[in-house]
Every structure is written in structure tokens, then in C-alpha cells.
Amino acid sequence: MRRALRWLMAVCVVVATSTAALAADLRPLVQALGSGGYSGTEKALAQLSEAGDPAAVPVIEALQAGDLYVRKADGTVVVARKAGDAFTLTDPLTRAALGDAPAAAVEKIRINNSLRRAISASLGALTLMSPDTGVRRSAADAVFKSRDAQALETLNAAIAKEQDKSVRAAMEQARAAILLTGEAASKMSDAEIQSATDTLAARGDRDALVLLNMVAGSGASDVTKRSAAAAVSTLEQKLAFWAALQNLWYGLSLGSVLLLAAIGLAVTFGVMGVINMAHGEMVMIGAYTTFLVQEFFRAHAPGLFDLSILVALPAAFIVSGGVGIIIERSVIRWLYGRPLETLLATWGLSLALQQAVRSIFGPTNREVGAPSWMSGAFELGGLTITYGRLWIVIFAFAVFGALLVALKRTWFGLSIRAVTQNRPMANAMGIRTARVDALTFGLGSGIAGLAGVALSQIDNVSPNLGQGYIIDSFMVVVFGGVGNLWGTLVGALTLGSINKFLEPYAGAVLGKILVLIFIILFIQRRPRGLFALKGRAVEA
Amino acid sequence: MSAESTLLYLDGVSVSFDGFKALNSLSLVMMPGEMRAIIGPNGAGKTTMMDVITGKTRPDTGTILFEGDTDLTRLREAAIANLGIGRKFQRPTVFEPHTVWDNLELALKAPRRPLKTLTYAISRDDRSRIEEILDITRLSALRNRQAGSLSHGQKQWLEIGMLLAQDPKLLLVDEPVAGMTDAETEQTAELLCSIAGKHSVIVVEHDMSFVRALGVKVTVLAEGSVLAEGSLDAVSANQQVIDTYLGR
Amino acid sequence: MLLRFFLMGLDRKAGIVLTILAILAVAVPVMTLWVPADSPFHLSVFTVSLLGKYLCFALLALALDLVWGYCGILSLGHAAFFALGGYAMGMYLMRQIGPRGVYGNPVLPDFMVFLNWKELPWYWLGFDHFWFAALMVLVVPGALAFAFGWFAFRSRVTGVYLSIITQALTFALLLAFFRNDMGFGGNNGLTDFKDILGYDIQADTTRVTLFVATVAALALSYMIASGVIGSKLGKVLVALRDAESRVRFMGYDTESYKLFAWTLSACMAGVAGALYVPQVGIINPSEFAPASSIEAVIWVAVGGRGTLAGGILGAVLVNMGKSYFTGALPELWLFALGGLFVAVTLFLPKGLLGLGAQLKAKLPGRNKTSPLPNAKTADQKGA
């Protein structure tokens, strides 16, 4: 992409800004690339980069790629690309076609390692002057990586001219890298060294740390070493801090996935006391609904694909919720007060639902795409955050908040709470408990469907999708304390974070095992979870 | 008062549930062989007091001593029961899938450890003891009936029978005559009186004629602590008791 | 005393079960080894192994019924004990391979050679002796069950919470056994067995002997289980299933009662696994999957919980159904199994063996309470 952009830019420059004038200045230098062996090429290259004309960029890139040849007949330097047995020739500066030539008629301009280094340095230097900010930024990064002392002058010039703050910072970092690692370091004053290490430390990433470590080990002077070592330790702290923050973010992200999966369960298990082992399948149905909605969009309105997720949300809620209501009316309502039997019956349902989906959609994974606004990532300080994860976190909290409000503020929520707290009394007061049961179960299942939409973005959509989440969801609900939504929130986030913090030390699988053991032990200590309800009702 | 020579000694026992004080610095003393009736309005903490004695609920503060030296607050339910404290629940709970006979056999005083029960074979003495209790509770004809199929009153009797079979030093009886006919109530009172002396008994009951029939010292509980103590006539004359409990 | 203990559990039902098992133990070897192959009464060795497998499952179901039917503990992790017993036996069989493995290492099983391990991990030591492995078949599941139960029962985790953490237990083991560095063959598990106690594991006589051993183990376990159930301890178990706190207030330390039954049940499950492995020729982590445990629960439910014989019946019937379906209509098997879960809980709460009692209860005028546990009271405590 960037490369293509550079090409495009080069072409524009070449074509628009009076090809003849500029090309004429460069032509002899380009021509000189082809003579005098390695040293001749190197000399010409140095002059080309000194000329500071971005038009030379494509030529040097061709040299780097090994596409620059000398036409034996007249000694002209050309770009040659293999086409069958022969070569297609173009002019390196104007890109005008020069016809074909047999392999024997051209000779490659060879490059060696020192040339290679010079090439990247001069490319870096040249592009530093580019009118495009993006190109300048990547050029600065390239110089930072190559730390080529030859680029120093261009770099200084570029810094002086640079208007963009962040690009200038990148250039200054590159300069500091050159200064500290090169010979110049021995001639620098203490203050200059200090400011250079500061600049590097301010960059604050792993590259800077590697560089500073190098300087601290083999710097030109003691002052350099000492100041680099100091920078290393602050930088290490900073990086550790960001790493912890990144872990926290991963934990938050996993936690909100768990929250999404568990929150529906918290409704059916916590509020109704129903163990729904088919909960994972409600999630799976939500994911497949997303798939179907996307298929519809792909077929009928590809332009609106980005909106498919927004349509999938209500669709999944309705489909999963509907399936939930059917299950409640046909099976679960006969089993109230018999939680262990409910557990078995819903397990049976989960098997049947999985097989049904397998029969309809096949056993393989289905492709669910991400809308453009959910793909990509951005950086926040030292954090890398993908949009997909960010949206899921936001979504999980939104669902949680909405559910909380629904339970606290609406008539339906009030009825649910009344039925939970005292079923016979609620019945006597004219609340139609059977309907509340069905709707509550539908609500829990519908939320599972919403979770399915979110999970379809980060997990494989297969008939087994739900299986992977059911045990974790139960752990979250049980850990947080049954019948308490806040407990579910805290449970999900805690377990998510513990998992992610254990992972680097123990590995994913062992981490998970440790978390399970932790929960098993935890339940022994507090059989009713973190936020247990108290009172006689729960003891009965 | 010192705890020595007492059978049960409660001092300053408090229990709260989510800030609500079910027992509020309750103190109560029982001597060996004594029978005591406890009355009080609903929610006074009578059942909670039994919970605390039998280890079901742990008190927040206070001392509970059995036979002067055993600290009940540290023991688990089974250990407390094995010290010789038997309990009949407010809601009769018998083992429904078992026969009347088996219910009594399970309750009968005998080693309680698993390996002992695994190899237990009923002895002639045990057999005649069960027969005796069946007689007392008038359940002889129903000995092979499933406990689950008994009527409410019969279950009450069976529970009393199980309590007798346990042969505890202290019996805690929570509302034993609820659901009984007048005649049965009378019989129960007689039965309880007949076992007092050998055993100590605490009876919780709302039925005043029953309490009168027992003819023993009465403790009135209200809001988690003792309101009055004395003979039934004495406490029923107490203005405070009239206000909070007897009413009207 | 031991004799009396066994006699105590002997009733008509036990008589029927033991008679059937005795007939199997005699008839199957005769029909396999001595009836000529062209006779309609001939049994193939394949069928014998299949029957043996069913009976191993029956033993697992029996073990499960002991805790579910009589103590009200719905274990969703019993397959873990089964699998541990299986692994213990599998480790013995692996060591019996000796230098006959692909890599020919006389001590290390193939998968360890493959992982570049230099010596046997300490927990594999001793498994070259049959007696040691046999002991471990009981000790490993028993010890795990004891430790788990000790914690769980003492903290009074009951009902669905207990079920869910048993499921977590088996899930954790599943994940652990999938790991290669655990030293149990990872994903592939233990397989390619050669012989057992010096006899070729593929030989007809060995297979028939294994079958007879399974029948014997099942019969013995049945007698132990019904002995326990028939004893006063069994009555305490039933009592605490329905009213645990009442039993406690009567002075019984209910935790140790549950622990006894739970550990005994785990040991039986371990034996079932140990007999299963040589007959199917492989043990791998999938045995730990929560689904296998729940499937075992449905066997008990189908046959009738709290009946001992019901578990055996259910295990055999459901697995015969499974063999049929997975062969003839693989697509439909999960529908059938799922439907079975729903149908049994809705329409057959007392299982096949309770069908008679259930029907009787429906008939007017004969409304006696059935001797089977009342599912409602039993489970509500856990709510």
C-alpha cells in the first residue's frame, strides 16, 4: 500500500512537474549507477540522494529490487522486467516503454550488502523530503531502523523544515538514534547526549528499548552509557506499565465476552432458578442468525453490508428469545422446583439444537464478516486496541446497563422481581406468573442471542460455539453470586482478568485450569458466591 | 449467675440478619430435669434461639454453655446433637421414604459413625425400645407405613417419638401441638410432663391451654430478648406481656 | 459379618440381577468359544467386547446411582473417575508393551520417545506391576473423590452448585489431560496395547476372560452397593438425601456419610474404567468430557434412579440404542439422545423400573406413595 502510494506519488511528480527539466538533472546520475562496478554505483547513489529529488525514489527502489539493468548496446540504464524469455524495458525516470530485449542484451546492476544499506539509507533520506506526511513518517521510521549516518544531514534539513509535530518527533528520534550509536557520540556534549537519550526514551516502545540497551552496553563514552542505562530503566518501567495495562485491556475484553455470555444465564439461573444448559445454544443461534442476516445483505444489498450487524442484533434477540420462550412453554415449565431435572432436560435440548444446526448448516465453520467500522485497530499510548474488541466491550456494558434499567425501572422488571422473591404472593396479587416466567426466560435467551452476534465477530461460528462458553458462563454466575447482576459483572471481569494475567506465566490452558481450580476452591469457601443473597428464602 | 450445675446456659446471645436483630442479648438458664415453656409473638426469636443452641445459626456474640462447660458455639450440629440435645422442628420433618419403624430406628440412640451404622444389626433391647415408643406415640399399627403417607398430626407424633428414641438430655420442642386435636394436645402435654425430670425440656408453643396444661415456668420472649419469666399466671398478669403478646 | 452384610442387601431384585449376570458369565464364554461359528447361537468376539463395554458403562451407572439416587448428589463429573481408573489401567498396559513399540524403547512409551523425554516421570513408576496398577485404579479416583468431597461437603455445597463444580472438575481434568507435557499421551491418549498379564490382549480367550471379569466386578459392586443401601448407613443416606439438616440434628455427621458413599462410588467408577480400557483398546482425554458424564446420568434416569438395577438397565439399553443409531442413522443419534433427556425427565421421572409404581399411582383408589424418592423434595433443597 505504502509502496504503491510512493510509486503513485513518484509518477505524479514525474509526469506533472515538467518531466524534462527534472529528469534532465537526474539523468546523468542515474546513468552513472550503471558504471564503475560496486564503488561506481555507490558513488552515484550518494550523489543521487544528495540531489534530494524525490523523483529518484523509483529508480533507487528498482535498484533495490534488482530490476535495474544496463542495456549492453548503448550503456543506457533501464528498468527491465522479465516477460517470458525476454525482458520488457522501461525508462527508469519517465517510465516510458523502451521495447523488449533478449536476456543477453542487458546486464544487471549488481548490489552487495554495503550497497543495500546505502540504498535504504538514501531511500529514507530522499523520502524525508516528500510532500506526503505519511511518506515522511515512514521514512523517519526507516532511518530510525537503519541508523545510517549518511542520512544525518538530510535528516537535519528535514527536521528544520518539518511542520507536522508527530513527524518531527519521529525524525528527531531517528536523529537521536544515529547520534547515539554512531561515531558522533564521542564528540557530543553531555547535555546533547542527555537530550538524545531523552528523545529516545520518549519514543517509549520496544525498539527504543533495544536501542538504548545497546547504547548502554557499548556506548561511545561513559556518559552515554550511563545516561542510556538510566533511560533504559525508566523505559522498562513504562513498558511494564503499558504491558500491564494491555493485559488489563485483554482481561476487560475477555471479561466482557464472558459477561455477555453469562448475563442471560444470570437472568434465567439467578432470577428464575432455572439451570439452562442450552444457554450456549441460544448464543449459537444468535451467531447463526447473524450469519443469515449477513447472507441476506450480501445477496441483496452488498452496499449496506456495514449495517448488517445492526440488523442482526434485534433479529438475534428475537430468534433466540423466541426459541427460549418455546422451550420454556414446552419443557421447562413442567420442571419448576426440580433444578436437577431441568438441568438434564435442557442438556438434552442443547444436544438436539446442536444437531439441528449441524444438519441445516453443516458441521463446518461459517464465515461471518466484520463491518468496516469494526475492523482495524488504533493505538492509545502504548496500547493497541482493535475496534472489534472495543465495540464488544462497549456493547457488553450497554446490554448490562439496559438490563439493569429494565429490571429496576419497568413494570416487567418489577413483576420479575416480585415473582423471584415470592411466587405464591405475586400470583395472589394478580401477576400472571406463568407469563412472567416465559417472558423472563425469553429475555435471558434473547440476551444470549445478542451475545451470539458479538461472539460471531471473534469466534468461529460452528454448531459447537455455545459449548465453549457454557461452563465459563456458569463459573461467572456462580462466582459472582446467583441472583445478583452486579455479581455477574464483577465475576465476569474478575475471571477475565485473572485468566489474562495468568496466561503469560502459565499458558492459556494451564491458566484456565488454574482458574477452574480457583473457582472450585472459592465455591467451597463461599458456596453462594461473591455477592450472596441472604435470608431464609435461600436456605429453604 | 454461674454456669456451673446448669444444663444450658445462655448469656448475652445476639444474632442479627442483615442488621435485623433476631436475638438481642438473650440470657436463659435451664437446670437439669427442668421443663420450660417459651412463649412470645411471631418473630420474637424463639425458633432462632433453638437454631443458636443446636448450631444451625452462629451467634454474633454471647456465650452458650451445655452442662456448664461445653461451648456450643464452637461445635457443629451433629456434635451438639451427640452431646444430648434433641430438637423437634416447627414444621414436622420426618424421613418420608422410610417406614415409621425405620424413622425410629434411625433416631434411636446408637453409635452415629458411618462404619458403625454400616455394620449395625438391631439388638433385642433396641427392638423393644422402639416397640415401647410406638406404643407411647400410638403408632404401633402404622409401623410399616411410609412416613410420607402419615397425616400431619401423626407426623408430629412420629417426630416426638423420634425425639424420645434419641434419648437426649435436653429436648427442644418447637410448636409440638400445631395441627393436633384437643385430645391429642392433652396427651402431648401429659407425655412431655412424664419425660421431664429424667430429661430437660424447652417447649415453644402459642397454644395457651397447652402451656397451662404443662404447668411449668414460662419465659416470654419479645424482640429477641426475655420480657418476663415466672408462672403462667404471673406472666399473664404482667402489663408488658399483655401489651406485646397476649394483647386485646 | 461380611456374609451378613452381603445378605442384608439381598432381596428379590438383587436375586434377579445376580442371576442374569451369572447366566451371562456362563453363557457368553460358551457361545463364543465352544459353539461353532456357523451356529446361530455363536457370539463373535466383537459382540463380546461390545457387551463388555456396555457392562462397564453399567458399572459406572451403578456407581452414579449410588450417589445420585441415594444421596441426592447429582455428579456431572463421574466420567472423570471412570477415566482416571482407565488411565491407571492404560498405564499398566503401556508399560507391558515394552520394547515392542514403534521406537522400540524398552522403558518409555512411544509418545514419550516422540516428545524426546529421557526417562519415565515419577508418576509412571510402579505401573509395570499389575497389582500396583490395580491398586491405583481404586486409589487415584478414590483419593480425588475423597479430597474433592471433603472440601465440597464440609462447605455444604449442595444441589446444582455441587453439580456445576463437579462439571468444572472434569472439565479441568479434560484440559489437563489434553496437554502433552502432562505425560499421559496428550490428545491421543494411551493405545496400541499388546498384552495383559502376559496374555495377548487381542486373543479370543483374553477377551472372553475380560468380559467375565467385568460381569464379576459388576456383580460384586452390585452386592456391595445393595449391602450398603440395605444397611442402616443406607437408610441414613436416603434420609439425608431428602432432609439433610434433620439428619444432622439427629447427631449424624452427614458430611462423612456423603463422603463415604461418594468415595465408594468413585472407586467403582474407577474399576469400570479400568475394565473398559483393555476391552476397547484405548483411553484418551475425551472420556473426561462433561458430555460423557452427563450421558451417564441419563442412563440412570432412564433405568430409574435410586434403584441400583435401574442404572444397569439404563446403561445397557441406551448404549445399545447408541450403537444402533450411530451405525444406521448417525445424523439422528443426537436428536434421539436429546429427546431421551427431555422425555425421561418429563414423562418418566422414576425411570423404567419406576414405571410400574408410576402407573399404579395414576390409577384411582390406589394412591399410595411410591417407595421411590420423591424427586421434588429431594431436589428442592438444592435450589
Ligand SMILES: Nc1ncnc2c1ncn2[C@@H]1O[C@H](COP(=O)(O)OP(=O)(O)OP(=O)(O)O)[C@@H](O)[C@H]1O
Ligand atoms: N436465616 C434468617 N435470615 C433472615 N432472617 C431470619 C432468619 N432466621 C430468622 N430470621 C428472622 O428473625 C426473626 C425471628 O424469627 P423466629 O423464627 O426466631 O421467630 P419465632 O419466634 O420462632 O416466630 P414464630 O412464632 O412465628 O415461629 C424473624 O423476623 C425472622 O424473619
Ligand SMILES: [Mg+2]
Ligand atoms: Mg418459630
